[in-house]
Amino acid sequence: MNLEWIKKITLAASMVLASGLPGTIAQATAVTLLNASYDPTRGLYQRENAAFAQYWQKTTGQTLRIDQSHGGSGKQARAVIDGLEADVVTLALAYDIDAISDSKLLPANWQSRLPNNSTPYTSTIVFVVRKGNPKKIKGWDDIVKPGVSVITPNPKTSGGARWNYLAAWGYKQKQTGSAVQAKNFIKALYHNVPVLDTGARGSTMTFAQRGLGDVLLAWENEAHLILKEFGTDKFEIVAPGVSILAEPPVAIVDKNVTKHGTRKVAEAYLNFLYTPQAQDIIAQNSYRPRNPAALKKYAANFPAIKLFTLNEVFGNWRNAQRTHFSDGGVFDQIYTP
């Protein structure tokens, strides 16, 4: 607790110094970046930060420290809007960064500034089932059957859960071409959900530790983490034939980097994520790399799934959010009589 405070105070003090005396102190001593990310990227960025700091030291001679802040994606976005001076944000969904751009901290076209929709790594939604797959779950249609209990967090409070929901909807809509059928499918799916935790980690605990549910809808990287943490003798991953391409984007927060004088290093940091070295780390952390060589190297971890993009089915995030998750949207409709 005390240490936390001291850390925060020194951080604040160094920020004041760095912003007050640009060029003099900041260049001579260490540079600090703050990356506001969502929960499951902890392991990933620990390694990426170390790799990039080393690279930066070698090319510029500057010592770089990258601080990480983790939390629910939506909460992190709110923190940045409310004044958390993050230089870069690396969140679970574009909508959260859209919200930051709404408060004029970065331009509305932020997503076109970096390659691949500003997402250096992707993931998808897969199923985690209990060992031996006792309910014989192979694809999306199996999880809406009566008697199958599904664990997924509340899409209203969890960014990850929105991807789960959109994956299910997209699957049905692409299969039948009908939004009505997709809605019925979603209704049947959530009828099988006994608990709506507020975050993805909560759902993992409910499923893995408290033994509730037959199947957990999870990001692929989270699914691998569950197997690593709880043992491959307890759970297994089932890859559905079709799923969504989950794109967790990254962006520079322009207003903050201008204030801190860290634009150059922040840009280099995000561009670094696309390099072969970083892509390899990405694959090792069970995120799908954009780089084909890295993807090939770790192909055993990434089964072939037919992936559709969010834009293909829903247009864009703002649309998806408005139709499905805002108050009175489809998610509310399936619960209110």
Add this chain to the structure above:
Amino acid sequence: MGYTVFYLSAIVIVPLSMIFFNTIPMGWEPFLHAVTAPRVLASYRLSFSTALFAAVFDAIVGLLTAWVLVRYRFPGKQFLDALVDLPFALPTAVAGICFATIYSPVGWLGQTLIKYNIEIINSPTGIVVALIFIGFPFVVRTIQPVLEEVEQEIEEAAQCLGATRWQTFRKILFPHLFPALLTGSTLAFARGIGEYGSVIFIAGNLPMKTEIAPLMIMSKLDQFDYQGASAVALVLLVISFSMLLLLNAIQEWQQKEYR
């Protein structure tokens, strides 16, 4: 007096008034729409009813506990006394996770209960269990000092005059204790309405069924709907405050009655 007003306004009134000011630009129509949505109404009903159940339960068990702690001497009494405060000190999320683990179908209490078809976790019952835990110390700690003040001689005198134990309790002790009991359970009740940390882990958070009002506020915030969140909070605030006022009035009336 000056200090009181200053501190009250700095710590309580100013932050809370922000809720009010956040809501004003919303306009009447959207406000009504936000606070009367079926899910929001269901969450109000759930929050107030579970908090009420928990407070009543706390009142009964808390009274008994306080009684035992004041009137009896036994080994380990101080340990037990310290234990009462634990819910104050423990982060409520920790309590929630503990409950959820114990009462889950594979947890050691949940395993037995599920055989009798009793489901605690992911049901309103679970919420009540969590709130009982959270509110318990309030009742015990408000009754204890009052009970210590009541001299045992009074009870003995009543008994000498031929009162039964029940009569002694009803006619002599209870009137003394009632104001404290009411205060304690009101505090437990108020705490229960706002409790978030422990409840979300055990409630299951199903719309219309086990979504508490504070969760509605959180989920509105997660949609960047600050105004909607303030609107729900404002209604919660107004109802809670008027209930507290009412209970204070009852208490005052009670005290006059018995003096």
